[in-house]
Amino acid sequence: MLDIQFIRQNADAVKAAIRNKRLDLDLGELLAADKQRRETTTLLEQKRARKNELAALIPKAIKDDRPKLVDEAKQIRTDIEQLEPQLAEVQRRFQDLMLRVPSVPRPEVPIGAGEGDNVEVKRVGEPRKFDFAPKDHVELMTKLGMVEWEAPRKFAGGRSYALVGDGALLEMAVLRLAVDTLIERGMKLVTPPVMVRERAMMGTGYFPIGKDEAYAITADDLFLIGTSEVSLVSMHCDETLEADRLPIKYAGSSLCFRREAGAAGKDTRGLYRVHQFNKIEQVILCVPDEAVAEKLHYELLGNAEAILAELEVPYRVAIACTGEMGLGQTRKHEVESWMPGRNAYSETHSCSSFGEFQARRSNIRVRLSDGALVYPFTLNNTAIASPRILIPLLENHQQSDGSITLPRALVPYMNGRTRLA
Template sequence: MLDIQYIRSHPDIVKKAVADKLLNSDIDRLLEVDRRIRETTAAVDRLRAERNKLSRNMSGEARTAREAAGVRGRAIKTKLAALEEGLAGLKREYDGLMLTVPSIPAPEVPLGKGEADNVEIRRWGTLPRFDFAPRDHMAIAEGLDLVDVPRAVKFAGSRSYFLKNEGVLLEMAICRFVLDQLIAKGFTPVTVPLMVKESAMLGTGYFPLGYEQAYRIPEDELFLIGTSEVSLVSYHRNEVLNLEELPRRYAGYSTCFRREAGTYGKDTRGLYRVHQFQKVEQVVIGRADDAEAERLHYEILGNTEAILQALELPYRVALACTGEIGLGQVRKHEVETWMPSRNGYCETHSCSTLNDFQARRSGIRYRDEDGTLRYVYTLNNTGIASPRILIPLLEIYQNEDGSVTVPRVLRPYLNQREKIGPKPR
């Protein structure tokens, strides 16, 4: 959500952001509603002032004057009721329109419509070469009895799965490794509520555009989160934070849920696109300072790269174009890890700066050095998401005999185990 003063002063910049992000936001209508609200509010204030003046003077007036004042008072009451009803409707429309206004992309964000227009920044690592016919992650996992999809699908539906045996331990090891890495860098580990109110989804910008991707619990008017970012940003909802405590760094560990609406028939085999997954999320809350936000963005992006390098998984970093960065993002980098079975780099992490977009919606502020109240800036980036990260890990570390070598950095979390091998028959 942008400051309405900024929208009034820079309508062309905001309209360009709407067009560049391929969104549908009627800025002209918003400004018209905003103007009518201000005019109607002024008219309401004038009538209320007149009504109050009449009330104060009634007792000292002659009978005829009191009668005239009464007639005028009733007319004011009728007029006020109509104006206030209209004003309430205008404010509802205004609130809805404001929720559709995007953040302004940073200057370095490339213009584009889709993933093909993202700009590659760098690559790291050497792509694996096999001297045997490599298997995909499902063949590997099923051969090692690490996953069972058919039994999950028969009672939980498509895109469901069981992790089993060392598959469970491997996922836990990866998540714990990432948490330890982030804790060492000053992040506070947090487990979060998985069910939240609509206000939390609106406050973090996942609604109104993302309703179709969220699971709803109508009896309790709650929604399942698709990322712990929702809960971690909402943690400080309607608070005024201390300047000395900024930036705050959180590592959220949670199960996440996404309906994957609109992906029918896409990525149906394997663990790439599932409804339920585990994730460690980086969330940072900082001062309203563009330079600091940019520094923090590259800090959390660097954390992700350090994690993938420690796991020795080849990846590339791409700067997302305007059509890919979404409603609230000012800048976004996507980190894509090499997946042999897909013969390409595929998204495993997403690093975003949102400036005060979420803070305005969620009412999160701090008091600056001069005492001025300002909205905080928020940033987020994936620490790790599983089971998607299991795809490159299993495929890159596979051996000809069907076993999988455990990455060195994960061995301390698996009792120094070096390999996961087939079960004895």
């Protein structure tokens, strides 16, 4: 959420953000609602002021004057009772629109519609040249007995899978490697709730737009998170943090759930796009200082890159264009790992800055040392998302016989084994 004052004063920039992020929102409607909201508020508050005045007068008034005053107070109350629903209605409309206003992308973000308009900023490692026909992860894993497809799809539906044997072990190893890397880099490990209230989804910007992307537990009005960022940011909702506590750096470990509502029929083969996955997520809350946030953004990116380096996976980093950004993001870098089976770099990490967007929505504030009360900035980045990460891991390290050579960093986590066969 943005500051309404900022929106009023920078309407053109916000309109551009709406257009560039390819959102459907009429800012004029919001500004009109804002105007109406303020006018009604002023009117209502004048009535209330008179009401309070009368309420103070009545007990002091002499008997003869009372009926007159009480009559006026009754009339005022009728007026108030008429205005209140009006205000509530315009307030609701205003709030609903406010929740749909995107944050403004930073100047360096390229304007564009889709993936093709993302701009590569760096490339690390060389895609391996195979002297045999490389297999994709589906073939490799199936052959090595690392995954079950059929039974899960029978009893759990499309996009279901079960990692088994070395597949499951490898997932745990990779997750644990990521966790240890982040702990070493000063982040606090958290395993947060995966079922959350609507307010957490609203607070982090995943609702109301995107509500159809989340699984709902209707009996208890809860939702399954699509990323632990939702829980980790919400961990501080309604809090006022002391500035010296910042930055807060979390490594969240959780299952994540996504309906993939808009992606029906897309990437149905294999483990690329699934409804349920494990993710180690990095989240930072910091003081609202662009320079500080800038540094932390690249720190998060660096952490992800360090993990990919340990996994010995070639990757590239691209800055996402406006059309690929989420509602609240002010900047997003995508890390794309080389996947021989797709013969392409594909997204495995997403590093985002939000400015105060999430903090405002989640009602998280910071008390600065000079006493000022402000909204902190939030940032996040994937550390590892599995099973997706298994795709480049297995495909890049495969041998001609279909076995897998494990990167060194993974060996201790795999009980000393150096290859899967």
